[in-house]
Amino acid sequence: MFVGHALLAFAVAALVADWQGWERRSALAVGVVAGAFAAIPDIDVAYALVGLLEWQVGDGALGASTAFWDASRVVHRSVTHSLVVGAVAAPAFGLLAVRGRSDRARFGRIAGVGLLVTLLVIALVWDGSLAVFVMGLFAVSGILVARGVARASTLSPATVAVAALWGLWSHPWGDLVTGAPPDWLFPFPSPVLESRVVLHSNPTLHLLGAFAIELATIWFALAVYCRLTDRSPLASVDRRATVGAAYGVAALAATPPTLEVSYHFVFSILGVGLLCGVVRETPSLEVPRASDRGLPSPDGVLEVALTALTAVTIALAAYATVYVLAVSA
Template identity: 70%
Template sequence: MFIGHALLAFALAALVADWRGWERREALLVGAIAGAFATIPDIDVTYALVGLLEWQAADGALAASTAFWDASRGVHRSVTHSLVVGAVAAPAFGAFAIRGPHSGRVRLVRSVGAGLLVLLVAVAFLEGGPVAAFVMALFTVSGVLVAIGAARVTTLSASTVVLAALWGLWSHPWGDLATGSPPEWLYPFESTLLSTRVVLHADPTLHLLGAFAIELAAIWLALVTICRLTDRSLPAFVDRRAAVGAAYGVAALAVTPPTLEVSYHFVFSILGVGLLCGAVRDPTSPIRPGLRSRIRSRPSIDSTLEIALTAVTAVTVALAAYAVVYLFAAPA
C-alpha cells in the first residue's frame, strides 16, 4: 500500500482543489505535496532493516522478507500513524514552509513548530522507549524536509502546506485496514476504534485480490486525475498490448493461491506482467492518432503516461482474469 497511500492523497487533494476553482497547476502541486506527506508515516519501516542483520543469505529471499516484516511489527503503524500525532505534526511542519525574511515573527513560529516536533519525540520516548523515539524523529525530520521543499519549489502558502500535510497524514492510516493490523489511531492514548482488520472475504485469496484491487483503484484515480487536470484523453494513452494481461489468468491454475501471509509470488508476477506490457513498445500500433508525434516532442510527460497507463491497464486485466479463473476454474 506504499504507493496507494501517496496516490490516493494526491488524487483527492488535487480534485478538491480543482473543484474549489484553483488553477490546475496549483491543484496538481497541492496534490503532490499531500501525496508526499502521505508517504511519511511509513518511515517507521526503516527500523525493520535491523531484521535483515539477522538474516542469512542461505535462508533465501523469502526468509529475508519475513525477517524484515517481523522486525517491523514492534513499531509499524504505531507512533507515526496516529491521527493525534498528525494533528500536532501538520501545523508544526507548516511552520517550516513560511517564506520571507527571517523576522522575529518567522523565527518564533518556527521555534514553536520545532518545539512541537521535539515534544512528539519526547512523548514517543516516554511511551515506547528509544526505538519509538527514533522512528518519531525520522518522521519529524522527513516532514520538515517535505515542508521546506514545498516552500522552495512552489508558491503555495504555509497554511496550504498545513492542510496538505494534515490530509496526507490523516488519509494514510485508512489504507492499512484491509492489509494488516489496524494502526494505533489515537496514540499515545488508548483506543478501540477499528481494532481489527477489515475482512473483505472469508476466502483469504479473495481477500487479497480485493485488497489488491483497492490499491489498483487508488492508482487509477491518480491517473484519471492527472489526465483530467492536464486535458489529456486517458483512453488515447492505453496501448492494445495491455490485453496481454488476460493470459495471466492461467496462473490461478499453476501456482499456490496467494494470501496476505504469502503473496510475494502473486504480487511480483502480476506487476511483472504490467511492467512488461508497459515497457515493450509496438511501433506499428494504430492506436493514439497523432499521439506519437506528441510523445517525441514531450517524452517526459506523454511517453511516461503511456507506459504507466498501459502497465496499469495490463495489471487490471490480469487481476480480473486471475479472479475469474480462480472463482470458476481453479481446483478447490
C-alpha cells in the same frame, strides 16, 4: 499499499483544489504536497532494516523478505500512524514552511520545531526509545518535505499545513485491509477498529480484493491527473495491455497467494504490467535524434503507466475469474 497512500492523498487534494477554483498547476502542486506527507508515516518501516542483520544467506531470498517484515511489525503502524500525532505534526510542518528571515518567520519555525520536540518527548514517555527513534525519522522527513515545499513552490504555510493534515490523516485508513490496524489515537488508547477488515473469508479472495482497492486508487489518481492536464486516459492505453489476460493461467500453476505469502503473485502480476507498458509492438532500430535522447515526454510516460496499469487490471480480472471458477470452486 505504500504507493496507494500517496496517490489517494494526491488525488483528493488536487480534485478538491480544482473544484474550489484553483489554477490547475497549483491544484496539482497541493496534491503532490499532500501525497508526499501521506507517504511519511511509513518511514517507520526503516526500522525493519535491522531484521536483515539477522538474516542468514542460507535462508534464501524469501528468508530475507520474511526477516524484513517480521522486524517491521515491531513498530509499523504505531506512533507515526496516529491521528493525534498527525493533528500536532501538520501545523508544525506548516510553520516550518514559513519563508523569509524576519523575526516572525524565525519564531514560526522555532514554534514548529517545538511542536515536533513535544511529540518526541511524548513518544519517549509513553513508548520508550524505539518510539523516539521512529518519531524522529517521521519528524525529519516532514521537515524535509516542508522546507522543500517552501523553496520550490509558492504555497502558503497554511496550505502546507492543511495538505499535511490531509495526507497524515488519510494514510491509516489504507491499512485496514492489509494488516494489523494502526495505533489510531496514540498516545491514548484506541478502542475502535481494533482488527483487520476482512473482505472475504477466503484468504486469497481477500488479497485479491485488497489488490483491487490499490489498483482503483491508482486509477483514481491517474484520472485526476489526466483531468487537470486535459488528457484522455483511455486514449493513452495501448492495445498490448490485453496481453494481461494470459495471466489467468497463473491461478492454475502457482500456489494461491494470501496476505502472509503474496510475493510470487505481486511480483509476477506487476512484471506482466511492466512488460506490457514498456515493450513496444514494433521497436524501432533507428538511432534516436538528439532531441529524443533526453528525458521521456510526459505523454510517453503516461502511455506507459496507463498501459501497464490496464494490463495489471486485466491480469487481475483474469486471475480472479480462473481462481473462482477452477480453483476455489
